[in-house]
Amino acid sequence: MSIRPTNGSRSLTAPAGQRQQIARGQQEQQPEQLLATSQSYYIIGEHRYSWERALGSHSGAGGARLPPPMYSHDPRIGLFGAAAPQPPPPSNNQPNNLNNPTQSHYYPSPVPPPPSSHSRIVAGSNNFNHRSRNTRNALGQQQHPRIQHANVPLNVPHPQQQPQQQQQPPQQQQQQQIRGSTRAAPSIHTFTALGSVAAHGEHSVRSTTAMQPVGAGACAGATQMREIGRKYPLWLPEYKRRAFNASMDEKYVEDIWATLKNAIQEIQKKNNSGLSFEQLYRNAYNMVLHKHGNRLYHGLSDVVSKHLEQKVRQEVLERLHSNFLPKLNEAWTDHQTSMVMIRDILMYMDRVYVQQRGLDNVYNLGLNLFRDQVVRFPEIQKALRERLLGMVMEERHGEPINHLAIKNACTMLITLGINSRTVYEEDFEKPFLSQSAAFYKFESQNFLAENNAGVYIKKVEARITEESSRAALYLDKDTEPRIVRVVEEELIKKHMRTIVEMENSGVVHMIKNSKTEDLACTYKLFSRLKEEGLKVIADTMSAYLREQGSMLVKEEENGNTNPITFVQNLLDLKDRFDQFLLHSFSNDRLFKNVISADFEHFLNLNNKSPEYLSLFIDDKLKKGGKGMSEQEIETILDKTMVLFRFLLEKDVFERYYKTHLAKRLLLNKSVSDDFEKNMISKLKTECGCQFTSKLEGMFKDMSVSNTIMDEFKSYVNNNSLSLSGVELTVRILTTGFWPTQTATPNCNIPSAPREAFEVFKKFYLDKHSGRQLTLQPQMGTAYINAVFYGRKANDSDKDKDGPSSSSSGCAVPTTTRKHILQVSTYQMCVLLLFNNRDVLTYDDIHQETDIPERELVRALQSLSMGKPAQRLLVRNSKTKTKDIEPSDEFYVNDAFVSKFHRVKIQTVAAKGESEPERKETRGKVDEDRKHEIEAAIVRIMKARKRMAHNLLVSDVTSQLKSRFLPSPVFIKKRIEGLIEREYLARTPEDRKVYIYLA
Numbered sequence: 001m002s003i004r005p006t007n008g009s010r011s012l013t014a015p016a017g018q019r020q021q022i023a024r025g026q027q028e029q030q031p032e033q034l035l036a037t038s039q040s041y042y043i044i045g046e047h048r049y050s051w052e053r054a055l056g057s058h059s060g061a062g063g064a065r066l067p068p069p070m071y072s073h074d075p076r077i078g079l080f081g082a083a084a085p086q087p088p089p090p091s092n093n094q095p096n097n098l099n100n101p102t103q104s105h106y107y108p109s110p111v112p113p114p115p116s117s118h119s120r121i122v123a124g125s126n127n128f129n130h131r132s133r134n135t136r137n138a139l140g141q142q143q144h145p146r147i148q149h150a151n152v153p154l155n156v157p158h159p160q161q162q163p164q165q166q167q168q169p170p171q172q173q174q175q176q177q178i179r180g181s182t183r184a185a186p187s188i189h190t191f192t193a194l195g196s197v198a199a200h201g202e203h204s205v206r207s208t209t210a211m212q213p214v215g216a217g218a219c220a221g222a223t224q225m226r227e228i229g230r231k232y233p234l235w236l237p238e239y240k241r242r243a244f245n246a247s248m249d250e251k252y253v254e255d256i257w258a259t260l261k262n263a264i265q266e267i268q269k270k271n272n273s274g275l276s277f278e279q280l281y282r283n284a285y286n287m288v289l290h291k292h293g294n295r296l297y298h299g300l301s302d303v304v305s306k307h308l309e310q311k312v313r314q315e316v317l318e319r320l321h322s323n324f325l326p327k328l329n330e331a332w333t334d335h336q337t338s339m340v341m342i343r344d345i346l347m348y349m350d351r352v353y354v355q356q357r358g359l360d361n362v363y364n365l366g367l368n369l370f371r372d373q374v375v376r377f378p379e380i381q382k383a384l385r386e387r388l389l390g391m392v393m394e395e396r397h398g399e400p401i402n403h404l405a406i407k408n409a410c411t412m413l414i415t416l417g418i419n420s421r422t423v424y425e426e427d428f429e430k431p432f433l434s435q436s437a438a439f440y441k442f443e444s445q446n447f448l449a450e451n452n453a454g455v456y457i458k459k460v461e462a463r464i465t466e467e468s469s470r471a472a473l474y475l476d477k478d479t480e481p482r483i484v485r486v487v488e489e490e491l492i493k494k495h496m497r498t499i500v501e502m503e504n505s506g507v508v509h510m511i512k513n514s515k516t517e518d519l520a521c522t523y524k525l526f527s528r529l530k531e532e533g534l535k536v537i538a539d540t541m542s543a544y545l546r547e548q549g550s551m552l553v554k555e556e557e558n559g560n561t562n563p564i565t566f567v568q569n570l571l572d573l574k575d576r577f578d579q580f581l582l583h584s585f586s587n588d589r590l591f592k593n594v595i596s597a598d599f600e601h602f603l604n605l606n607n608k609s610p611e612y613l614s615l616f617i618d619d620k621l622k623k624g625g626k627g628m629s630e631q632e633i634e635t636i637l638d639k640t641m642v643l644f645r646f647l648l649e650k651d652v653f654e655r656y657y658k659t660h661l662a663k664r665l666l667l668n669k670s671v672s673d674d675f676e677k678n679m680i681s682k683l684k685t686e687c688g689c690q691f692t693s694k695l696e697g698m699f700k701d702m703s704v705s706n707t708i709m710d711e712f713k714s715y716v717n718n719n720s721l722s723l724s725g726v727e728l729t730v731r732i733l734t735t736g737f738w739p740t741q742t743a744t745p746n747c748n749i750p751s752a753p754r755e756a757f758e759v760f761k762k763f764y765l766d767k768h769s770g771r772q773l774t775l776q777p778q779m780g781t782a783y784i785n786a787v788f789y790g791r792k793a794n795d796s797d798k799d800k801d802g803p804s805s806s807s808s809g810c811a812v813p814t815t816t817r818k819h820i821l822q823v824s825t826y827q828m829c830v831l832l833l834f835n836n837r838d839v840l841t842y843d844d845i846h847q848e849t850d851i852p853e854r855e856l857v858r859a860l861q862s863l864s865m866g867k868p869a870q871r872l873l874v875r876n877s878k879t880k881t882k883d884i885e886p887s888d889e890f891y892v893n894d895a896f897v898s899k900f901h902r903v904k905i906q907t908v909a910a911k912g913e914s915e916p917e918r919k920e921t922r923g924k925v926d927e928d929r930k931h932e933i934e935a936a937i938v939r940i941m942k943a944r945k946r947m948a949h950n951l952l953v954s955d956v957t958s959q960l961k962s963r964f965l966p967s968p969v970f971i972k973k974r975i976e977g978l979i980e981r982e983y984l985a986r987t988p989e990d991r992k993v994y995i996y997l998a
Contacts, residue, residue: 293353339366452505519584549602780825
C-alpha cells in the first residue's frame with residue numbers, strides 16, 4: 001500500500017510542549033507505512049475526540065496519557081513469541097466507515113497494541129531549516145534531504161473508502177496548498193511529525209504534520225500552532241463524545257483472571273507456544289487499571305504456590321534417594337524460566353501495583369515461594385544439606401564428586417536469598433563450617449600423634465590449599481576466608497605451643513640443626529594468625545637465644561674463655577640468628593626486635609662487656625693480626641658495632657677504648673690510621689660528636705708531636721747537644737684527651753734516657769712557658785742494642801719451666817751475637833739493670849726500678865716466660881708455679897738465639913683489668929657521669945624554667961640513654977647537689993617541683 005498526498009488530506013496540530021514526536025519521513029519508491037510510537041500522545045482542543053475516535057479510543061477522558069506498549073525482556077521468547085493479533089475485517093452489514101458517526105470500532109481493551117517483532121523504527125532529524133538544500137521526491141513534492149522514513153505497521157480498524165469527488169471546502173484547498181509547498185508558510189522554520197493514524201487494507205488515513213518556529217519560545221510556538229490549527233482545521237468525521245469507563249464488570253474480571261490463570265499454568269507446564277502474550281499483557285493491564293491488582297497478585301501467588309506444592313515438591317521428594325541434586329536443579333531451572341515469562345506478562349502490575357504497595361515483585365515472589373514450598377520443606381532441606389556436606393566429605397577423602405551439581409545448588413541458595421546470603425548461610429554454610437571444624441579437630445589429633453612438626457606443617461599447608469581451591473571452585477566466594485579460618489583455628493591456633501615445642505622436631509630443634517627451610521614453613525604457616533601466631537615462635541626462639549647467651553656469660557665468668565673469645569662467640573651467635581632472620585623469618589620486624597632485645601639482655605648481664613668489647617676491637621686493629629684482609633677487618637668492625645649498640649654503659653666502653661687506642665698509637669701498634677679513623681667515624685655516627693671528640697683529639701696530638709720532634713732534632717743539631725747516645729722520641733699528650741693516670745706512676749728511669757729527656761724538657765718549656773711535662777712510662781717503648789756472648793747456661797741454675805733457649809734443642813752458640821730488642825719502657829728499665837749485676841731477685845728489681853707491682857710482674861713474665869724465641873732472662877724459682885715469687889732470681893740468657901736481628905718482645909696480654917683497677921675505672925666513670933647528669937639537668941631547667949621531679953628525671957634519662965642509663969636515685973642525688981649550689985630551688989607550694997635560678 002502506498003500513501004500519496006491527496007486532496008482530502010488534513011493536518012492535525014499538537015501542543016508546543018509535546019516531548020516525544022515522530023519525524024515525518026520522506027517519500028520513497030517503496031510503499032510507505034505510518035509510524036506507531038511507544039510514547040504517549042496529548043490531543044489538543046476540539047480535535048481530541050475526533051483523534052480518539054479515529055485511533056479506537058486510545059486516550060482516556062480529559063486527554064489522558066496513553067499506556068505504554070509492552071516489550072518482553074526474555075530473549076528466549078522474543079517479543080512475546082507471537083505476532084500482534086489483527087482485528088477482524090469489517091463486514092458487509094456493518095461497513096467500517098469513519099464518516100458514519102454511529103459506527104464505532106474499538107480495541108478489546110484501552111491498551112494500544114505493542115509493536116510486532118518485525119517492526120522497525122527509524123528516527124529522523126526533528127529540527128532543520130527549510131531553506132537549506134530542499135529537494136523534490138518522485139511525486140514532485142518538495143522535501144528536506146534530512147527527513148527520514150519512520151515506518152511501523154499498526155493494527156487498527158480502518159475507515160471505508162471515502163466518497164468520490166467530494167467537494168473540498170476553501171480552507172481545505174488552502175491547507176492542501178501549504179502541504180504541497182514549503183513556501184506557503186514563510187515564518188515557519190521547523191517541521192515535526194506528530195502522531196500517526198493507522199492504515200489497513202486498501203484504505204488509508206494520512207499522517208499529519210505540526211509546525212513549530214525555530215528560535216521562538218514555547219508559548220510563541222504554541223500560539224503559532226493554534227493559529228495554524230484554526231486556519232487549517234482537521235478534516236475528520238465528527239463522532240459522539242464519550243468518557244473513559246473506569247469500572248469493570250465483575251464477571252468480566254473473572255473471565256480475564258481465568259484466562260491469565262490458565263496461561264500461567266500452561267507456562268508452568270511448558271505449553272506456552274500457543275499463547276498470545278500481547279493479549280495476556282492487555283488483560284493483566286486492565287485488571288490493574290480497574291483496581292483489581294490485589295486479585296491478580298494474590299491469585300498469582302496461589303497458583304504458583306499450588307504448582308510448587310502439588311507437583312514440583314512431590315517430584316523432588318520422589319528422588320530423595322536417587323539422583324536428588326540433578327532433579328532439584330532441574331526443578332529450579334524450570335521454575336526460573338516460567339517466572340521470567342510470567343513476570344513479562346505481569347510487567348505492568350510490577351511497575352504500578354507492586355511498587356505502590358511495597359510488595360515483592362513477581363520474580364522475587366516466585367523465588368520466595370520456591371524457597372518456602374520446596375527448598376525449605378523439612379525433608380528436602382535436610383536431604384539437601386546432608387547431600388552437599390556428604391559430597392564435600394567424600395572429596396576430602398579423595399573420592400571424585402560432581403562439582404557442577406554442588407555449584408548449581410549453592411548458586412540456587414544464594415539466589416533464593418534475594419540480595420542476601422541468609423538462605424545460603426542458614427541452609428549450608430553454617431552446617432558446612434561446623435562439620436569442617438569437627439573434621440579438622442579430629443584430623444589434627446591424628447596428625448600430631450603420627451608426625452613430627454615439619455611433616456605436620458606441610459600437611460596443614462596442603463589442607464588449607466585444598467579448602468581454598470574448593471571454595472573458589474563451587475562454593476560462594478565469601479565462604480573461602482571463613483573455611484580457611486576454620487582450618488587455621490583447628491589445625492594451627494589450638495596447637496601452636498604443641499607444634500613449636502615438639503621434642504626433637506619443634507622450633508628449638510630446627511634452630512639447633514639449622515633447618516632454615518622448616519623454620520620458613522613454620523613462619524609462613526603461623527603468619528596466617530598474624531601477630532598472635534608469630535609471637536609464639538618468637539617467644540620460643542627468644543627463650544633459646546637467652547639460654548645460649550647466658551651460657552656464654554657464665555663461661556667467661558668461670559674463666560673458661562678470654563675476652564676475645566667471649567666477644568667472638570657473641571658475634572658468631574648473632575650471625576647465626578641473623579641468617580634465620582633473613583632466610584626463615586623474612587626479616588620480620590617482630591623477630592628482629594626480639595633478637596636485639598635478647599642480645600641486649602645477656603650482653604649487659606656481664607659488667608665487663610664494655611671492656612671486653614674494646615679489647616676485641618683492640619686485638620683486630622693491632623699490627624700482626626691473624627692475617628686478615630682489609631675487607632675482613634672492615635666486616636668485623638661492622639659486626640662489633642652491632643654489639644656496641646646493645647651496650648647500656650657506652651661511656652664505660654669509651655673509657656676503655658680510649659685507653660686501648662692510646663696504646664696502639666703510642667706503641668705504634670695500629671694496623672692502619674685509616675682503620676682507626678674509620679672506627680672513630682662509626683662511633684661518631686652512633687653516639688654523636690661528644691663521644692668521639694677526645695678520640696679525634698688524640699690523633700691531633702700525634703700529628704702535633706711529629707712536628708715538635710722535627711723542631712727538637714733541629715734544635716739539638718744547631719746547638720750541638722749530646723743525648724748520651726739516645727735517640728729520643730717524645731709524644732706530647734693533652735691531659736684531657738688521653739687516659740693518663742691521675743697519680744703519675746713511679747719509675748726510676750735509667751740515667752742515659754733520663755738525661756736525654758731533660759734536654760727535651762728544657763727545649764719544650766722554653767718554647768711553651770707555663771706548661772708542665774709529666775712522664776707516663778707505662779705508655780713508652782724502647783729499642784735496645786743487645787750483645788749476647790754465647791756463654792752456656794749453668795745446668796744447675798736452669799729454670800725448671802724451661803726458660804733457656806737451649807732447652808728448645810738449639811745448639812749453644814759460642815760466638816757473640818747482636819740484636820735490637822723492641823721492649824716497653826718498664827722492660828727497658830729491668831734489662832738495663834743487668835749491665836751492672838749478673839743475678840737479681842724479684843725484690844731487687846722492684847726496689848731498683850720502683851715499677852708498680854702489677855706492671856713489673858707482666859714485664860718479667862714477658863722476658864722470662866714468654867715464647868721460647870723471646871726469653872731474654874732465665875728465671876730460677878723454687879716453685880713450679882707460673883706465678884712469680886719475691887725470692888725468684890733472674891739472669892741474662894746468654895744462650896738466646898733468634899733468626900731475626902730485630903726482636904720484638906711481646907708483652908703478656910692482660911686478661912683485663914684487675915679488680916682494684918676495675919674499681920678505679922668505675923670510680924672515674926661515676927665521676928664523669930656526675931658531671932654529665934648535672935649538665936643535662938641544667939640544660940633542661942634552663943629551657944623549661946619550672947618542672948616537676950618525675951618529668952625532669954624522665955627528660956634527663958632520655959637525653960643520656962645514648963651514653964648510659966642513669967638510675968633515678970643517681971639523678972635525684974645530682975638534683976640535690978645542684979640545689980645546694982643554688983642552681984635549682986624547690987617551690988614553696990610543692991617540694992616536688994623545681995625552678996631554675998638564673
